[in-house]
Amino acid sequence: DVKVTQSSRYLVKRTGEKVFLECVQDMDHENMFWYRQDPGLGLRLIYFSYDVKMKEKGDIPEGYSVSREKKERFSLILESASTNQTSMYLCASSETWGFTDTQYFGPGTRLTVL
Amino acid sequence: GQQVMQIPQYQHVQEGEDFTTYCNSSTTLSNIQWYKQRPGGHPVFLIQLVKSGEVKKQKRLTFQFGEAKKNSSLHITATQTTDVGTYFCAPSYGKLTFGQGTILTVHP
Known part of the structure; x- marks a missing residue:
């Protein structure tokens, strides 16, 4: 079974702090994703x-950056956390270059920014 | 960006009743995936539809892809309490884009 793990289930940070969310997958997948999930807005x-050291912006990249130094690990960085970044963050991976491959999700990190 | 409309946003049913959620796009899709997220859990892949008019079944779940590949539906026959959760469609516009989801509540 594919396993995607995230470093924390719950995280509480203060406004202005730098926040790191870590994601690791154990199936040698090419693609990794970061989503946020908010009520009524979906993912x-x-x-x-799509590869080590490669990254592409999604639909809402403002206020975030990412790092992928190793194939199995994809980090989401909030350079200066703000209250509107309070959300559930989900990491996912998929096997091949085609982005429409099945995505396997981690358990999520619920981040609260005070 | 590309958008998909998923309806309804919420559905409350009595156990044993049927349930349907719909996913509509204004543009043609190459394929569509469906995911289920249990309360407190993470989305889990259910199925992928690729062909125009395709119908796939998984026990009590029936998935359809429209003839024009612009809409899709998930129908659950005789819901059970284990069906509770949020159902997402994820159409492909080159990359996956998740719908807003339908939250299903089943009353015993």
């Missing part, structure tokens, strides 16, 4: 990566 894509 919105923040960034994705």
Whole structure:
């Protein structure tokens, strides 16, 4: 079974802090994704990566950056956290270059910014 | 960007009743995926539809892809309490774009 893990289930940070969310997948997948999930808005894509050190902006990249130094690990960075970034963050991976491959999700990190 | 409309946003049913959620796009899709997210859980892949007019079944779940490949539906026959959760369609516009989801509540 594909396993996608995220570093924290719950996280509380202060406005202005730098926040790192880590995601690791164990199936040698090419593609990795970061989404945020808010009530009534579904899943919105923040960034994705199709290879090590490669990244592409998703639909809502403002206020976020990402890092992919190793194939199995994809990090989401909030340079200066703000209250409107309070949300559930979900990481996902998929096997091949085609972005429409099945995505496997991690358990999510619920981030609260005070 | 590309958008998909998923309706209804909420659905409350009595156990044993049927349930349908619809996903509509203004443009033609190459394929569409469906995911289920249990309360407190993460989205889990259910199925992918690729062909025009395609119908696939998984036990009590029936998935359809429209003839014009602009809409899709998920129908659950005789809902059970284990069906509760949020159902997302994820059409492909080159990359996956998730719908807003339909939250299903099943009353025993």
